[in-house]
Amino acid sequence: MHALVTGGAGFIGSHLCDRLLALGYRVTAIDNLHLGRMRNIDHLMARPDFHFQQLDMLDREGMDQLVAADRPDAVFHLAANSDIAAGNANAELDLQLNQLTTTTLLAIMRKYEIGRLFFASTSAVFGEAEGNIHENHGPLRPISLYGASKLAAEAYLSVYALSFGIKTLVLRFPNVVGERSTHGAIYDFINRLKADPTRLQVLGNGRQTKPYLYVGDLVDAILLAWDKAPGAYEVFHASGIGETSVRDIAEIVVSKVAAGAAIEYGSEDRGWLGDVPRFSYDISRLVTLGWSPKRKSTEAVELAVERILANGF
Amino acid sequence: MHALVTGGAGFIGSHLCDRLLALGYRVTAIDNLHLGRMRNIDHLMARPDFHFQQLDMLDREGMDQLVAADRPDAVFHLAANSDIAAGNANAELDLQLNQLTTTTLLAIMRKYEIGRLFFASTSAVFGEAEGNIHENHGPLRPISLYGASKLAAEAYLSVYALSFGIKTLVLRFPNVVGERSTHGAIYDFINRLKADPTRLQVLGNGRQTKPYLYVGDLVDAILLAWDKAPGAYEVFHASGIGETSVRDIAEIVVSKVAAGAAIEYGSEDRGWLGDVPRFSYDISRLVTLGWSPKRKSTEAVELAVERILANGF
Structure with missing residues (x-):
């Protein structure tokens, strides 16, 4: 299997690259190095099964060329601005980096018939919802542009999954450390x-x-759901315990x-x-698949x- | 009161202009004439309390100049591509015309401190959800790019309403005739x-x-909720009966x-x-305010x- 990891030099993206390589995937990682850093992947650069390219996902032509040449079997899309406060200070930032990266990627995946996608979403899509929040909870009323941009991205993912045939897994991340x-x-x-x-x-x-959830436990959740979630469009909540x-x-x-x-x-x-x-999240769907955080x-x-x-x- | 109506030469927008004028509003209407037509508003053009400007909302500078000069008290945002099949054929159309018009408008309203907004949303945000769908129903899994673009717009509206102070009414339109x-x-x-x-x-x-709902009954619903819905961010479902x-x-x-x-x-x-x-919609929230369709x-x-x-x- 050959995976493209966007945001591959970032916090969670680089941990995911480590684990995909350990599982035998060939990995292409891209990152604009806005928040990502080369030192997160320096230890991978010499591997023959790992390739890194500095690329901004908003460079549509560059993205098209990469996917046309690289032809991954699956894309793990983690590139984003993940700094909520920064996103509220600059109203274009989350729209561009979180949503338009996603819609650009979807159009290119459809063009080249790349059939599987993972998307990193967030509990911020729910705003100030109360109780143990299930994946099907409504309404979704974000209070940050970060939450809005991720919810907007989810809206388009739903269509590409359910109407255009790109099998998609969404994991709404909690606070990850x-x-x-x-x-x-x-x-x-x-x-x-x-x-x-x-x-x-x-x-x-x-x-x-x-x-709070340790990043290694989050990557466990991603890979378990990736293997075991059968539907065209699957959404899961992962959360720390306590x-x-x-x-x-x-x-x-x-x-x-x-x-x-x-x-x-x-x-x-x-x-x-x-x-x-x-x-607080209801994580019973993921627990039913066999996941629980180690810490x-x-x-x-x-x-x-x-x-x-x-x-x- | 001075209202800006976007999509004011369109199907529902032109009916809304008629009614706002009858209620004593001063109305500025804009339309890119993509689906809107001058003959929908020809009968209004001579009125001193009505002003029309052909303007594409994606022309950010033109929009900024209009709002800076016009300073409406409220904006009724109905400009959109409303043709679902056309939107699936051209993947950029709904993103541009339905969502990015909205985010551009929100940024300009925030800049000029325009404090009230109406947004025309759609039942398509729910995809193939079953049962009588309440405003708080989840999950929202659109199957058309039209539905995705309106859901994405709602996501940003929620933030501007709840965190940035623009009091917002969303009505999710049914099939309107x-x-x-x-x-x-x-x-x-x-x-x-x-x-x-x-x-x-x-x-x-x-x-x-x-x-199906007759357009005059829909405009009744918009104006009733506009007067009576007290919250910072209010969402209503309107539907025909039967x-x-x-x-x-x-x-x-x-x-x-x-x-x-x-x-x-x-x-x-x-x-x-x-x-x-x-x-099928649950319309009890709107009925509680006193609305029911005449036909x-x-x-x-x-x-x-x-x-x-x-x-x-």
């Missing part, structure tokens, strides 16, 4: 403490509580980076516009901090 | 019978059954245009790729055929 991450609370806290080891200032009151507050994260990072640093909280119940303070939420955070401190971001 | 329509079964059948009054060939087996099959429509058109013409049916259960053969589905079809034959399309 691990080495090679490019933003988020762990990333921010480590950087702030390295700048000033005496104190850590936290956006918001720190009471935002979410389940919950971890921003306060917990701050304390874990302080204990490992700068024990004794003072932690200072704000008063808001969320960190930025479009942040969802509390969120609970707080263990995932601890492992992520340890790996980042050992290996760099 | 009436004079000034530009496509659909009634339109096709009348044109075919005018070309050959001896026979009428019908795409599909004619058993597709849907509720159902009418394509066979019923064929027989009504034949009886009024070319009595005695032979009707010939195909064997497929739908007319074109992306057509949904059967569809049942088959009466709406009969009235539409009569008005079209009397006035032209």
